[in-house]
Amino acid sequence: MAKIYLLNNQKYPNIENLEVFGIENIISDIDLSKYDSLVFTSKNAVYSLNSFNKDWKKLDSYAIAQKTADVIKELEGKVTFIGNSGHGNEFANELIEMLKDKKVLYVRALKTVSDLPNILKQNGINLDELIAYKTSCKKTYTNLEKDSTFIFTSPSSVECFFKQFKWDDSYKAIVIGHTTAKFLPKEIKYKVSSSTSVIECIKLAKQGFF
Numbered sequence: 636m637a638k639i640y641l642l643n644n645q646k647y648p649n650i651e652n653l654e655v656f657g658i659e660n661i662i663s664d665i666d667l668s669k670y671d672s673l674v675f676t677s678k679n680a681v682y683s684l685n686s687f688n689k690d691w692k693k694l695d696s697y698a699i700a701q702k703t704a705d706v707i708k709e710l711e712g713k714v715t716f717i718g719n720s721g722h723g724n725e726f727a728n729e730l731i732e733m734l735k736d737k738k739v740l741y742v743r744a745l746k747t748v749s750d751l752p753n754i755l756k757q758n759g760i761n762l763d764e765l766i767a768y769k770t771s772c773k774k775t776y777t778n779l780e781k782d783s784t785f786i787f788t789s790p791s792s793v794e795c796f797f798k799q800f801k802w803d804d805s806y807k808a809i810v811i812g813h814t815t816a817k818f819l820p821k822e823i824k825y826k827v828s829s830s831t832s833v834i835e836c837i838k839l840a841k842q843g844f845f
Contacts, residue, residue: 637782639840642792645833653777653785655795656770661745662687665765670694670740672715674730674762676723676751678706680742683767685710691742697733699726700831721831722812723749731758738763745769748790748814772798781805784840787825788833793818809836 640653660683667690675681676699684691695715698704704717716733718726727750734755739762741752746769755762772795779800784807787793793815808825810816816827828835 637784638780639784639786639837640779641786641788641833641837642796643788643833647833647837650786650837653775653779653796655772655775655799656791657773658683658768658770660686660768661766663765663767665740667691667694667740670738670763672697672734672737672739674734674739674741674751674755675699675703675707676726676741676747676749677744678703680744680767681706681710681712684742684765697730699723702832722814723747723751724754727751727754730755731760734760734762737761740765742767746791748817770795774799779803779806783807784809786833786836786840787811787815787819788836790815790818807840809839811836 639650641650642653642655644652644654658679667688672695673691674697692712696707696712697716698707698714699718700721701717704714707714718729739760741762741764745766752762752764770791781803782805787810802823808823810825811828812831813827816825819825826839828839
């Protein structure tokens with residue numbers, strides 16, 4: 636049976652991890668008492684903030700999707716809202732009414748692809764940004780098998796994969812969302828998961844729909 640490679644470190648049965656990038660926390664001495672609301676578009680942002688400041692747990696947290704919300708709950712934070720779309724720009728539009736009259740901190744990666752902060756600021760939200768982590772490519776020494784399926788879960792996973800591997804015509808690509816899809820080379824055919832969920836991506840990979 637052809638292999639399914641997941642391009643992050645989440646573990647699932649019969650799925651091989653291909654870790655082409657790593658996460659590095661960016662420590663800050665930020666005073667969280669100035670804020671009453673936090674916005675998270677990634678579980679890595681939650682883990683990173685938690686690594687150097689535990690005060691975030693007192694604040695209302697707004698999570699882009701269920702996976703991020705699960706991490707907030709796991710670390711005993713307060714989930715106030717979970718986005719419905721799983722996409723940054725749509726999430727921003729969902730937040731506008733809820734964040735009026737609040738002092739908000741968006742905890743994010745060094746590089747982001749959505750326009751979330753601009754959308755919120757243009758709609759009068761009092762928003763600051765905290766860069767809490769960055770991704771960096773790392774070398775892997777895996778010999779990829781022909782006919783394999785690759786699950787790309789972020790723009791970083793695409794960027795770092797193509798820095799060290801050549802695409803074979805027998806490969807198949809599945810992406811977690813349309814934003815990630817934009818980073819694939821134009822000649823590569825792909826399928827987009829019905830929701831921004833690794834589980835849904837794996838189901839799609841196992842269906843052998845190509």
